[in-house]
Structure formats: C-alpha cells, structure tokens
Amino acid sequence: MxxxxxxxxxxxxxxxxxxxxxxxxxxxxxxxxxxxxxxxPSAHGSRPRSGSLAVGELVQAALPLIADWLPSQRWxxxxxxxxxxxxxxxxxxxxxxxxxxxxxxxRVEHGGGADIYQLLLGLRTAxxxxxxxxAVLGRLTHGPYDGAALYDAVHDPELxxxxxxxxxxxxxxxxxxxxxxxxPGLPSDLPGRAGTAEQSNxxxxxxxxxxxxxxxxxxxxxxxxxxxxxxxxxxGSTRIPRVAAWFxxxxxxxEPATLGLxxxxxxxxxxxxxxALDQVARLKGDPSPGNFAVEAHRLGRAxxxxxxxxxxxLPVARLDREQTGQLATxxxxxxxxxxxxxxxxxxxxxxxxxxxxxxxxxxxxxxTVQRIHGDLHLGQxxxxxxxxxxxxxEGEPAKTVAERRLPQPALRDVAAMLRSFDYAAAHLxxxxxxxxxxxxxxASWAARNRTAYCAGYTxxxxxDPASSPELLRALEIDKAVYEVVYxxxxxxxxxxxxxxxxxxxxxxx
Numbered sequence: 001m002x003x004x005x006x007x008x009x010x011x012x013x014x015x016x017x018x019x020x021x022x023x024x025x026x027x028x029x030x031x032x033x034x035x036x037x038x039x040x041p042s043a044h045g046s047r048p049r050s051g052s053l054a055v056g057e058l059v060q061a062a063l064p065l066i067a068d069w070l071p072s073q074r075w076x077x078x079x080x081x082x083x084x085x086x087x088x089x090x091x092x093x094x095x096x097x098x099x100x101x102x103x104x105x106x107r108v109e110h111g112g113g114a115d116i117y118q119l120l121l122g123l124r125t126a127x128x129x130x131x132x133x134x135a136v137l138g139r140l141t142h143g144p145y146d147g148a149a150l151y152d153a154v155h156d157p158e159l160x161x162x163x164x165x166x167x168x169x170x171x172x173x174x175x176x177x178x179x180x181x182x183x184p185g186l187p188s189d190l191p192g193r194a195g196t197a198e199q200s201n202x203x204x205x206x207x208x209x210x211x212x213x214x215x216x217x218x219x220x221x222x223x224x225x226x227x228x229x230x231x232x233x234x235x236g237s238t239r240i241p242r243v244a245a246w247f248x249x250x251x252x253x254x255e256p257a258t259l260g261l262x263x264x265x266x267x268x269x270x271x272x273x274x275x276a277l278d279q280v281a282r283l284k285g286d287p288s289p290g291n292f293a294v295e296a297h298r299l300g301r302a303x304x305x306x307x308x309x310x311x312x313x314l315p316v317a318r319l320d321r322e323q324t325g326q327l328a329t330x331x332x333x334x335x336x337x338x339x340x341x342x343x344x345x346x347x348x349x350x351x352x353x354x355x356x357x358x359x360x361x362x363x364x365x366x367x368t369v370q371r372i373h374g375d376l377h378l379g380q381x382x383x384x385x386x387x388x389x390x391x392x393x394e395g396e397p398a399k400t401v402a403e404r405r406l407p408q409p410a411l412r413d414v415a416a417m418l419r420s421f422d423y424a425a426a427h428l429x430x431x432x433x434x435x436x437x438x439x440x441x442x443a444s445w446a447a448r449n450r451t452a453y454c455a456g457y458t459x460x461x462x463x464d465p466a467s468s469p470e471l472l473r474a475l476e477i478d479k480a481v482y483e484v485v486y487x488x489x490x491x492x493x494x495x496x497x498x499x500x501x502x503x504x505x506x507x508x509x
Contacts, residue, residue, distance in 0.1 A: 053093045053100055054144050061143040062121065062150055063088075069137045070108065070117070075200050075216040078110040085109035089116065090249060092176045094162065099124045101159045103176060105218060105249060116218040116251075118259055120163070122153035131155055154214065160192030160204050164212070167245040167262055177256070180245035181233065186210070186262075200397050208267040210244060212260055219401040220254030226261050227405070228371060228393040231313040232306065239306050239390055241266055266389065272299065272381035276424040276449075283428055283441045292445075293452040295388075296421070299381055300456025302388035303373075303417065307410045308461055311370045317407050319367045321360070327367070327409075328356040331478045338481045342488045344499055345481070351506035352477055359474040367471070369407035376413040377420035414457060414465055415475035419483065419501065421449045426497045477505050 063086050070076055071083065087107040095101040100123040108115050122128075127136065127149035135155035140148050153159040166178045168186035180186060192212065195203035204212040215223060226246050233243040241263040248256040272295075279292040319327065335352055339345040373380070374395030382389045395404030425446035428438055458464040465472045483498035 053096050053102065055091050055093060055102070057143045058102065058123070058140075058145055059088050059091050059104070061140045061145060062137070065137040065140070065150055066106070066119070072134065073216075075202065076117070077115060077200070077217055078108065078112060081111035083108060083110050085114075089251060090175055092173050094120075094166065094173065095159065099156070099159060101153050101162060103173075105251070116257075118214065118216055118218050120153040120159070120214070122149075122151045122156045122159050124149050124151075127151055128156050128158075154192075154194045154202050154204055157191030157193060160194070160206075160212075161188075161190055163204075164188060164190055164192060164206055164210070164262075167212075167247065170245075175250045176247065176259075177249070178245065178247040180262075181230075181243055183242075183244070186244060205265060207265075209265055210262055211241075211265040212262045214260045215258060218257050218259065220251055220257050221401045221405075222248075222256070223258035223261070223394060223401065224371075224374065224404045225392060225394040226258045228310065228314075228373075229261065229263065231371075232309055235309045235313050237306065237309045238386065239302050239309075239388065240393075241389060241391070266382055266384055269382035269384045269389065272378040272383060272388070273420075273424065275383060276378050276421070277427055280424055280427050280442070280445060283445060284438070293448045295383065296449040296452040297456035297459075299388045299417070300414075300453040300458075300462075301460035302381070302390065303376070303413060303453075304457045304460035304462030306390055307370070307372065307413070310372065311410075314371045315407070316368060316370045319369055321364055321366055324363050324367045325360045328359045328474065331359075331474060331481075332356045334478065335481050338485045342484050342495075344495070345484055345502065348502050348506040352481075352502070355470065355474055355477055355505070358470045362468075362470045367409060369409055371405075372408050372410055372413045373416075374404055374408070374413070376416045378417070378424060379420075409471060409475065410463060411465060411468060411472050412475050412479075414454065414462070415472055416479050417453060418450050418476060419479050419498075421446045421453070422501055423497060426494070473505060473508065477502070480505065 067083055067086055071079070085108070087109070089105040089107055090103075091105075092103040093100065094103050102121045102123065104119040104121060106117050106119060108117055121137070123145065125148060128151075131151055132155055135152040137150040137152070140146060140150055153163075164186070165188035167180060168188040169178075170180050171178045187206070187209070190206040190209070192204040192206045195205060201216055202214040204214065206212070213225070226243070229240055229243045232240045243261065243263055245262040246258060247260050248258050250256050275295065276292060332353055335345070335349065335356075339349050373390060373393055375392065375397075376390070380390060380392050382391060425442040428442040428445070429435070432438065454465045458466075480498045480501045484495065484502065487495040487498060
C-alpha cells in the first residue's frame with residue numbers, strides 16, 4: 001500500500017499485513033543561514049554547540065552507527081545482504097548548534113550492488129524525550145562530538161519544523177535546493193510528526209495542513225511522483241492533493257534527484273482499501289451487493305479524468321506495430337522468468353503466451369501510450385467529501401526511475417485496479433475453511449465492482465476497456481504474473497489469489 005496514502009488516511013497499520021497487491025538560535029532556519037554552501041565530508045569545524053559543524057569528522061564518527069542501524073529500517077531495500085561499503089556523496093548542515101541537523105546522501109554497497117539513501121540525522125547532547133527506539137542510531141564515541149546522541153531527525157518535531165521552514169522560504173544550501181509552487185505562503189513554524197506505517201519512504205505530517213513524503217532510496221532524475229503531481233496541480237486537477245513544495249539535490253554527473261515532496265494533507269479522507277474491505281466484510285451477514293459499486297464507478301471516472309489531464313499536459317506517443325510487439329514480448333519474457341521461479345504457473349504458459357501474441361495481432365496499426373499512474377490500486381485512492389483523489393504517482397518501486405517515466409497504455413492502470421478489487425474480495429475468504437458460497441460471494445463482489453469501475457472510466461472519456469479486450473487481458477495477465485512472484489516470495493498463503501486470476505485469464509474465451 002502507498003506510504004503517503006496510509007498517512008493521509010491516518011491508517012497506521014504495519015506494512016504488508018493485508019493483501020492489496022503488490023503504504024534554535026539564529027532565526028527560523030538556524031545558524032546555518034539561507035544560501036549557505038553545502039558542506040562536504042572534507043569540511044571541518046568545532047563542536048555542534050558552537051554554532052558550526054565539523055562535518056567531515058561528524059560523518060566519519062557516524063558511519064559505524066549508520067552501518068548498524070540502516071539494515072533494520074523498513075525502507076532499506078538490501079535486506080539479507082551485508083553492507084560492504086558506505087560512501088558519503090553529500091553532507092549538508094541544515095541546522096547547527098544543539099540540536100543540529102545534517103542532511104546526508106549516502107552510497108551503500110552490498111552484495112546485490114549499490115544504492116543511494118537519504119538520511120536526515122539529528123544531533124543533541126541529550127536525545128529528545130519519547131524518541132522511538134528504532135529512530136536511535138546511538139551515541140558517538142569519538143571525535144569532537146563524543147557522547148552526543150545521533151538519531152533519525154524525522155522523529156524530532158522541532159527539526160522537521162525547521163525542514164518545513166526551508167521549504168517555505170525556498171532556501172538553497174549548495175547542491176541542495178528547496179523549491180515551492182506559487183500560491184499562499186507556507187507556514188514555517190509547524191512541527192512535524194513522522195507517520196508510522198511507511199515502508200519504502202517516510203511521511204511527515206504537519207498539523208492538518210501538509211504532508212511531506214521523504215524519498216529514502218534515491219535515484220538521479222525527477223521522481224515521477226513529483227513530475228506527474230506537478231503536471232496535474234498546474235493543470236488545476238482536483239483529483240490529487242495539490243503540490244506545495246519539494247526539494248532536490250544535484251549529484252556529480254547526473255541530473256538533480258528528487259528528495260522530498262510536500263502536498264496538501266487530506267485529514268477528512270477515507271482510504272479506498274479500507275472502504276472496500278468494510279464492504280466485503282459485510283457480505284458475510286448480508287449478501288446484497290451494497291453500494292460500493294457506486295464508489296467503484298466514481299473511482300473509474302476519477303481515473304479517467306487524471307488520464308485525460310496527463311494526456312494534455314505531457315507528451316502522448318504512438319507505438320508502431322513493431323514496438324507493440326516489443327511490449328508483448330516483454331510481457332512474455334516476464335512470464336517465462338516467473339514460471340521458472342513458481343512452478344504453479346507453468347501449466348498456463350501456452351495460453352498466456354497466446355494472449356500476448358493476440359495483443360500484437362489485434363493492434364496492427366499500433367497502440368497509443370501516455371504517462372500514467374503506474375502502480376494504481378485501492379490503497380492509492382482516497383475518498384474525500386468532494387470525490388476520489390489519487391496518490392503516489394511514483395510507479396512500481398522495483399523499476400528504475402527511467403522505466404517508470406516511460407509512456408504506457410492507459411489501460412495498464414485500469415488493469416491494476418481490477419486486480420485490486422480481486423484482492424479486496426479475497427478478504428472474505430481469509431482464515432476461513434473452504435466455503436463455495438463465500439467464494440461465490442467474493443467473486444460476485446469483485447465482478448460487480450470491476451464492471452462498475454470500467455463503466456465509470458468509459459463514461460468520463462477513458463478508452464472503453466471493452467473496445468480493447470485483448471489489451472486489457474494482456475495487461476491484467478502481466479500484473480497477475482507479477483503478483484504470483486511477489487506472493488510466492490513474501491506471502492505464500494496468498495498465492496491462490498493471483499493464481500485464481502491466472503486461471504480465469506488463461507481459460508477466458
């Protein structure tokens with residue numbers, strides 16, 4: 001589930017528990033001041049209490065603590081792989097004194113390669129009261145900061161408030177730039193509280209007004225979440241939370257990397273995943289359809305509206321026949337890799353390969369592609385009093401930023417949401433003995449909402465899924481194959497959910 005959507009909905013659940021288909025002194029900016037140049041790890045100074053940071057010595061003293069702490073964080077992607085090297089790329093003081101705050105981009109080498117992570121480190125003589133154990137890195141044991149407490153600054157409301165101040169005044173610290181959109185001024189004095197249900201990123205909530213999404217694993221280039229959210233905000237779309245600010249850093253030999261995105265908070269919104277589960281749970285006592293199909297229809301309309309705005313705001317392309325064939329070939333290759341890893345898929349390979357070949361045969365003149373959400377599901381949708389809002393335009397986290405920014409068929413988002421309805425319906429069967437009646441209710445609920453969603457999408461000007469059945473089928477197969485691999489690796493008990501879809505899609509007339 002989307003990290004930011006969990007915070008938006010105040011749904012502080014542990015990540016991965018529900019199947020959803022793969023959430024001081026010196027003025028307001030501190031003594032560092034506005035426009036101060038970035039300090040690299042070679043810079044030197046005195047103790048933090050003196051109003052400056054000996055950055056190089058601080059980083060070197062902190063690296064052993066970081067090496068021990070980093071693998072335990074939920075957003076760390078190198079689980080099970082020993083860290084073989086830590087290389088600071090940039091180290092920028094955002095606040096000096098006691099407390100102090102240091103922004104760090106760190107290259108982490110491990111058995112599977114290397115990644116870049118963003119850290120915000122807090123430094124105090126005494127750790128803040130009530131600091132969560134998982135936020136504590138430890139006490140420094142040598143250098144000019146001997147004995148100082150080092151911790152994850154996102155859990156310090158005073159320090160996150162300073163971060164908001166930098167966004168409010170569009171500060172710049174050497175390679176680190178804070179940017180904001182035109183409009184009413186941002187508050188610079190709101191303390192921020194860290195969300196508790198994040199996985200690959202971290203959210204910080206400021207009162208009931210704003211939410212900051214901190215990207216932890218960093219790649220050069222504009223993050224699609226910022227790019228698409230900005231495009232939608234500038235076009236006046238009401239289907240996303242408005243972008244208020246963001247910050248980024250230049251890295252040597254690469255374009256600026258997006259580090260954080262500040263958007264309007266939606267305190268009165270309800271999480272689409274939770275709404276769906278509530279409806280599904282009611283089926284055991286009342287098998288009547290309920291009214292979620294009405295919401296599914298509205299959600300389909302919202303999705304189409306977002307697609308239409310993105311198609312106006314960003315380039316649309318046309319794949320020729322050869323390129324369409326390459327799209328289908330990519331799906332077939334992913335299927336083969338998945339079947340090698342999950343034997344239960346192998347019996348379906350011939351039928352699924354035939355579906356991919358049919359995609360090319362049915363689109364001899366090519367296929368229109370555009371920018372899309374890229375990882376759409378019920379957990380990425382929030383129902384507000386004014387309608388549905390979509391969140392988290394990052395795309396699939398497993399893909400590179402370049403891959404996530406590629407234009408795709410708009411129906412890929414539709415196919416992904418259809419899979420999400422299947423996952424929600426599966427909760428009716430969770431933990432229960434096999435019951436044909438419950439299985440029928442679950443399948444009927446999913447079918448009703450799939451139909452309603454597609455009808456709403458078409459009514460709002462989206463491509464009618466019924467007009468491209470082979471494309472929708474191929475895209476849904478591709479998503480289900482991804483789910484099969486994910487469930488086999490992480491939640492084997494949920495493997496029947498995507499396998500049931502694979503069976504349906506393979507045997508469809």
